[in-house]
Amino acid sequence: MIKASMFFAMAMLSLSITTQATADVTGNRARGMATLDVITGGDTKRRLDTLTDIAPELGEWIVDFAYGDVVSRPGLDLRSRELATVAALTALGNAQPQLKSHIGGALNAGCTPQEILEVIIQMAVYAGFPASLNGISAAREVFNARGINAASQTDD
Amino acid sequence: MIKASMFFAMAMLSLSITTQATADVTGNRARGMATLDVITGGDTKRRLDTLTDIAPELGEWIVDFAYGDVVSRPGLDLRSRELATVAALTALGNAQPQLKSHIGGALNAGCTPQEILEVIIQMAVYAGFPASLNGISAAREVFNARGINAASQTDD
Amino acid sequence: MIKASMFFAMAMLSLSITTQATADVTGNRARGMATLDVITGGDTKRRLDTLTDIAPELGEWIVDFAYGDVVSRPGLDLRSRELATVAALTALGNAQPQLKSHIGGALNAGCTPQEILEVIIQMAVYAGFPASLNGISAAREVFNARGINAASQTDD
Amino acid sequence: MIKASMFFAMAMLSLSITTQATADVTGNRARGMATLDVITGGDTKRRLDTLTDIAPELGEWIVDFAYGDVVSRPGLDLRSRELATVAALTALGNAQPQLKSHIGGALNAGCTPQEILEVIIQMAVYAGFPASLNGISAAREVFNARGINAASQTDD
Amino acid sequence: MIKASMFFAMAMLSLSITTQATADVTGNRARGMATLDVITGGDTKRRLDTLTDIAPELGEWIVDFAYGDVVSRPGLDLRSRELATVAALTALGNAQPQLKSHIGGALNAGCTPQEILEVIIQMAVYAGFPASLNGISAAREVFNARGINAASQTDD
Amino acid sequence: MIKASMFFAMAMLSLSITTQATADVTGNRARGMATLDVITGGDTKRRLDTLTDIAPELGEWIVDFAYGDVVSRPGLDLRSRELATVAALTALGNAQPQLKSHIGGALNAGCTPQEILEVIIQMAVYAGFPASLNGISAAREVFNARGINAASQTDD
Incomplete structure (x- = not known):
């Protein structure tokens, strides 16, 4: 899981890479950036910048609310949270870009490729085979881009 | 989590309560019943019986395929699987009876009320507040029926 | 709106039982009513009346467009159309009242209880077990109301 | 539309009925409560209290983020926002309690019953007749509870 | 189907720019074409032609029913209708081509880029961030194709 | 997994053209392969192989459970089953690759292009025009790849 030292390193890093972080390290913004940096592998700022041209406030809410308020909560570890998100987006089947992001995020949060798969x-049971198959396609794409050999990830 | 001894006790129990279990304890039927018995808290047979009048094969597939083949797989622990299912059903928002079953199943599999909540x-972020609020209603109902005091489950 | 006299004329017509509107019924309204009367078992007017207080035009479009234009088309028999609708509403999982109506409609159009089941x-494969289980609940309710013994409808 | 005087009256009221409002009237909490009070007709606190037992933070985010950050934004009037929400929840079809709340909210924000209907x-076109029919049922229930005669709301 | 001569008559009519069909345009076909021409910016015929090869009746229903019967109704202005449609399609998240069409349609009906954004x-609240983010992508694409500088459309 | 020799045996079997598994094919695997070979037009093995690298068990369940247990059942002919699947996937709107597969599968099972269209x-009525339009796009693509002239398939 996320080691405390790594978490603080990320928190420190996030302070240096965002001009919007408030002075208070305990605030939503810093906490959200720190959690996002674990999930994105340090790629948070670049991703948020893709929203700057058209809906910058959406990016701010993602940091402050979605990750600062919600996903950073202490009651559940980040690995379980990312697996829950992968489950939900696979089942919904209408948000492939975000599903790929969170498959990557789950890996960055410490999940193994097998756990993600x-x-x-499992979503074949709860949302049908098409949803599961499209989730598998998303996983293959993310794994390939990272050089992960999916073939060796499951053994039946 | 599921203790090995409990698992085997369940497997034994399931052998006695189903006439359909094959002699081979490693088969899908027995494995599915054992996993279902953990999730339902031993209430599997009664629940499957509700399908006997109209679609008994659906009940068999739930045991053999859904829980015998899929949910029993060793690559992820049952607690994480139940949390993933709760996430998916909350996000889909169109299967309240099954969401309640799996909130109960998550508790039976060893999840704390707080982890479930x-x-x-978290689904407010990925599927919107209405989906999350209806998930909370389902959880309240399950918790109340079990005498779980939800009020003390989260601390912000 | 729909005149009572026309309604009875249509009801008589539908008694000559065709699962497809006959060629001599030219207008949308008459064709839609004829098809609806097969599906509702002659209960069309009462059902449309439930919309009169609040959205009568919705009822008119259901007759003229949905059933007069679309469902009455000759390219596919009414039995197959009702099965397709049952499939779609089971998979969507968010329209139980309409699913029940169309399970009844499928029976009225000549589908057997087994075909409907x-x-x-089958939707367990394409939309997941929860969707299928909730569809089964809807079917049980409709079958029970009609005194259909579901237990004898499938043999595995 | 919302008269400025009514808005400020609501803002003042909200300051007195919440113990959590910060001193700064311009903050999220106060803004969210003020907007919510328009939508709920002053019933905000009671509704949020239904979450206190189990997920109080969800209630806080509804105030601070959903209504303080998002729905209070100046770029679109509250009437149009409530109509957009009614459209979305009707189309999704899986959140009837929230749909009813927002039909009431649209009325409170100044929409006419006809505009809501x-x-x-219109959702019959974009999400199908079942979604639209279930939206009509929700509207009938809300209108009836308020003594609104729906029959006179549309003229075709 | 739609005669070219009638199309041009309608196109001329639509040039007299009304966001609502005028009273003297009585039939569904003409009313639907007039409303569609406002939404498509006069590109209706070309779009309908894309259906001629495979499902021409679908195109006719879009004109006669969807836009002639429903969207042309006088009870709500076309701007509000287009915003409602953008809300619904963003929330559903499974119809990106149509979402883009209606973002363009909202602009053509007189909505500002900011109102659309x-x-x-807002759908982040009711359908989750992924739905909203994918809606933003659709808007960016439409805005870019029209040379609209999205960056200046919102101010927080 | 599925042995090539068995695959060819099954392919031969399917040549004796039945839209239903014959009684002498007893096991799930063989029955599933036989049904899949009708649906895929003999292309089953190649399609399953696309899963071998990452989730081979998903491929096995598709054969054994989805097609061996469910879709091969005798209570409904394969043509009706494929039409039901096309209906469901069109309505869900979030599984285009699978929708295309099953449009091809419906053709292979003996449905006419017109029946599929x-x-x-019809889904315009139950799931809205956007779902139907995107289904039409999927059909056009499949028909074009097979040299089917869609233009002559419907006559209004």
Whole structure:
């Protein structure tokens, strides 16, 4: 899981890479950036910048509310949270870009490729085979881009 | 989590309560019943019986395929699987009876009420507040029926 | 709106039982009413009346467009159309009242209870077990109200 | 539309009925409560209290983020926002309690019953007749509870 | 089907720019074409022609029913209708081509880019951030194709 | 997994053209392969192989459970089953690759192009025009790849 030291390193890093972080390290913005940096592997700012041209406030809410308020909550570890998100987006089946982001995010949060595949495969039961198959396609794409050999991830 | 001894006790129990279990304890039927018995708290047979009048094969597939093949797979622990299912059903928002079953199943599999609430609350980010609020209603109902005091489950 | 005299004329017509509107019924309104009367078993007017207080035009479009233009088309028989609708509403999982109506409509159009159950059961593959289970609940309710013994409808 | 005087009256009221409002009237909490009070007709606190037992933070985010950050934004009037929400929840079809709340909210924000019905009826085009019919049922229930005679709201 | 001569008559009529069909345009076909021409910016015929090869009747229903019967109704202005449609399609998240069409349609009906963005952003609350983010992508694409500088459309 | 020799045996079997598995094919695997070979036109093995690298068990369940247990059941003919699947996937609108597969599958199972179009068109009533239009796009693509002239398939 996320080691405390790594978490603080990320928090420190996020302070240096965002001009919007408030002075208070305990605030939503810093906490959201720190959590996002774990999920994105440090790529948070670049991703948020894609929203700057058209809906910058959406990016701010993603940091402050979605990740600062919600996903950073202490009651559940980030690995379980990312698996839950992968499950939900696979089942909904209408948000492939975000599903790919969170498959990557789950890996960055410390999930193994097998754990991610297990969640996606399980959705065949709860949302049908098409949803699961499209989740598998998303996973293959993310794994390939990272050089992960999916073939060796599950053994039946 | 599921203790090995409990697992085997359940497997034994399931052998006695189903006439359909094959002799081979490693088969889908027995494995599915054992996993279902953990999730339902031993109430599997009664629940399957509700399908006997109209679609008994659906009940068999739930045991053999859904829980024998998929949910029993070793690559992810049952607690994480139940949280993933709660996430998916909360996000889909169109299967309240099954969401309640799996909130109960998550508790039976060893999840704390707080972990379940965290997953449901998190869905506000990925599927919107209405989905999350209806998930909370389902959780309240399940918790109340079990005498769980939800009020003390989260601390912000 | 729909005149009572026309309604009875249509009801008589539908008694000559065709699962498709006959060629001599030219207008949308008459064709829609004829098809609806097959589906509702002659209960069309009462059902449309439930919309009169609040959205009568919705009722008119259901007759003229949905059933007069679309469902009455000659390219596919009414039985197959009702099974397709049962499939879609089971998969969507968010329109139980309409699903029940069309399970009844499928019976009225000449589908057997078993055929209807097969379609609902099949949705476990394409939309997941929860969707299929809730479809089964809808079918049980409709079958019970009609005194259909579901237990004898499928044999595995 | 919302008269400025009514808005400020609501803002003042909200300051007195919440113990959580910060001193700064321009903050999210106060703004969210003021907007919510328009939508709920002053019933905000009671509704939020239904979450206190189990997920109080969800209630806080509804005030601070959903209504303080998003719905209070100046770029679109509250009437149009409530109609957009009624459209979305009708189309999704899986959140009837929230749909009813927002039909009431649209009325409170100054929409006429006819405007609300028009949006719900329009969803027949974009999400199908079942979604629209279930939206009409929700509207009938809300209108009836308020003594609104729906029959006189549309003229075709 | 739609005669070219009638199309040009309608196109001329629509040039007299009304966001609502005038009273003297009585039939569904003419009213639907007039409303569609406002939404498509006069590009209706070309778009309908894309259906001629495979499902021409679908195109006719879009004109006669969807826009002639429903969207042309006088009870709500076309701007509000288009915003409602953008809200619904953003929330559903499974119809990107149509979402883009209606973002363009909203602009053609007189909505400002900011109003459209506000509705899409608002869907983060009711359908989750992924739905909203994918709606933003659709808007960016439409705005870019029209040379609209989205960056200056919202101010927080 | 599925042995090539068995695959060819099955392919031969399917040549004796039945839209239903014959009684002598007893096991799930063989029955599933036989049904899949009708649907895929003998292309089953190649399609399953696309899953071998990442989720081979998903491919096995598709054969054994989805097609061996469910879709091969005798209570409904394969043509009706494929039309039901096309209806469901068109309505859901979030699984275009699978919708295309099943439009091809419906053709292979003996449905006419017109019957398939009728089901897709009908979904405009139950799931809205956007779902239907995107289903039409999927059908056009499949028909074009097979040299089917869609223009001559419907006559209004």
